Amino acid sequence: MARSTGDAIEWGRSWVDSTRRAPTKDGTWLAWCLVFVRSCFGIDAAYTSAIKAWAGAERRHVTSRAESIPAGVPVFWRTPGPHGHVALSLGNGYVLSNDILRRGKIDVVHSDVITKRWGATLLGWTEDLNGRTVWSPPKPTPPAVRVKPTFRRLHDKELDLIEKLQHLQPGTPQHARRERELAEVYKYLRTYPASQYAARRRECYAAKDQAYRARPKKPKTVERYERLITRIDFLVRRGIPA
The missing domain is CATH 3.90.1720.10 (endopeptidase domain like (from Nostoc punctiforme))
Structure with missing residues (x-):
């Protein structure tokens, strides 16, 4: 050999x-x-x-x-x-x-x-x-396939990152890492049209109403949907939609 x-x-x-x-x-x-x-x-x-x-x-x-x-x-x-x-x-x-x-x-x-x-x-x-x-060409490495995240997942992650950043000290490595993650989320969010934002807003309102009827004492689930709606409105005002 x-x-x-x-x-x-x-x-x-x-x-x-x-x-x-x-x-x-x-x-x-x-x-x-x-x-x-x-x-x-x-x-x-x-x-x-x-x-x-x-x-x-x-x-x-x-x-x-x-x-x-x-x-x-x-x-x-x-x-x-x-x-x-x-x-x-x-x-x-x-x-x-x-x-x-x-x-x-x-x-x-x-x-x-x-x-x-x-x-x-x-x-x-x-x-x-x-x-x-005595020699064989190296096998090409296939490019990594990046699947575009769903709008709902991006929307949820954006809120989670915003809330985590509020509890981190600016200038720390953890704060910088979360900011990079947030920038990546915004990059994807910009690829979605305004109609997707409107549909997600209606979805959050419906889910909030359903959660409120199930537990009228304003549980954490209702509060989260309210924050999600607030973030949707903020992103639209910022001109994030495509």
Whole structure:
């Protein structure tokens, strides 16, 4: 199983300052660019040169912009010689490459250094190497779906926030948080037409009368509907309706 892009980068970086022997015939990374990159992913050999691996890849991305190449993918160049070159992308144009700064060693270099020093041409990058998928595009995160609150719920919340603010000290974090919530409520309330306010006002009057008939001693329910009606009138005077 191929290593993940993160693990491949970690494995490749471990060779930058390493003194251990490379898993090649001569124990170094000299001229073993394809072996180095496939070893980063932990996959088997399939091609004898980087240029052949590029040609054999099924999902190639041709580009001349090194900064656009994602981290953790093989990056390919056409070189004056017949074999080409491949390195492991670190993102932002940087790669892990052999033989650029030190013969037979691995270093972090910018892709432009390879292009200029070797007279190479950047070909692009691939999602697969030696017949194995080594990179997959990240799944897009679906945008959060915000359901518009009902007018009744907004109206009730507006009253609750107004009453809570009356008991909070201005300038405190709690007061500031409630004010932000109230501003959000007003943002939604402005999207409703005046007819919705009138309908809600009639609804509150009917509910208040029903509650009063059930308990004529002016219970808390009746008082709340009276406050809701007062808030409706206030919002209309403020020109909140759409």
